[in-house]
Amino acid sequence: MTARIALIGYGAIARELVEHLAPEREAGVVELAGAVVRHPERHPSPPGGFVPIGEAAARDLVVECAGVAAARQHGPALVAAGTALLVTSVGALADAEVARALLGGPGELVLTSGAIGGLDLIRAAAQAGGLDRATITTTKTASSLVQPWMGAAEAARIRGLAEPELLFDGTPAEAIERFPGNVNVAVALGIAARGLGDIADGLARVRVRIVADPRTDTSTHVIGAEGSSGAYRFEIGNRPSRANPRTSALTAQAVAADVRAWLARRGHGAAGP
Structure with missing residues (x-):
């Protein structure tokens, strides 16, 4: 069929x-x-x-x-x-x-x-009531994080960075509005972290950081989570898509x-x- x-x-x-x-x-x-x-x-x-x-x-x-x-x-x-x-x-x-x-x-x-893994473990811990908080730090090439809402001067500044710089620190909902093509993974983490509650419950447990790194050629996601079930850390490094560097090839x-x-x-x- x-x-x-x-x-x-x-x-x-x-x-x-x-x-x-x-x-x-x-x-x-x-x-x-x-x-x-x-x-x-x-x-x-x-x-x-x-x-x-x-x-x-x-x-x-x-x-x-x-x-x-x-x-x-x-x-x-x-x-x-x-x-x-x-x-x-x-x-x-x-x-x-x-x-x-x-x-x-x-x-x-x-x-x-x-582009990320480990969500089955996060989901299991959250459903058991054993997850209190989670973080995700996403690091990408500086140019891939330039957004249409940025002014020309800010876009040029980010493209010209010589050192890594934290561009964002906030909630998944805020992150997806400011960087919609880059951080779907943050909301995916929040959905896994909701346990048996609403998605809003999971999103409230997650903190998102976005770093522009002019020296990297990978998209890296570092996930940390902790609660009564334990403490967990995952690091995923993906090559960016050649056709669209804002997303991972994976x-x-x-x-x-x-x-x-x-x-x-x-x-x-x-x-x-």
Whole structure:
């Protein structure tokens, strides 16, 4: 049985995902059936062509690869229509209203952990009531942290840094508004840290720091967590995507793994080992 999958967005992550799913496509397990984009003229043609969001909603699975704003715009309606949705921009769930809509069904919601690991341990500790607080320090190349809201002088200053500099220290919700393309991982950590409570409970336990480092060529995430269950520390260093240095090369690979897990749960089989 072939699963028909649509994409929201056709940037670097979506195009890399298409490549990673080549075995499933060749085996007839997956048909990539269109992409939803705002400006088709800016993109190469995707498998299945460009489609409106209403047509994408009729697919077996929609994979969002277009950023926090797109996830907030399209996600709630897709889930409400009963469509299975895989969200890569988990920062969208920092908005409580959006989170309620995405989690409210009847469509299945799949959240990717993207560029970090260890969330299963954080989730287990939080669900047992043994997690009090967590931190995540994300360090990226200075140029990849320049944002549209920054003035020209500030953007030039960051690009010209000679030493690492702390650019942000605050909550996941604040971080995702200021650096939406860089710190979905912070909200993913908050979701894992919620335990059996609301996402807001988990986000309140998390502190986010963002460091610009002109000397690095990796995206590094250092996660610390502690509580009655114990103390934990994870460090993940990812190469940035060559096509989009704001995200990690691992992100599209993680999304492909999540798609394969979804296929297995739905009985579609998988082409990989």
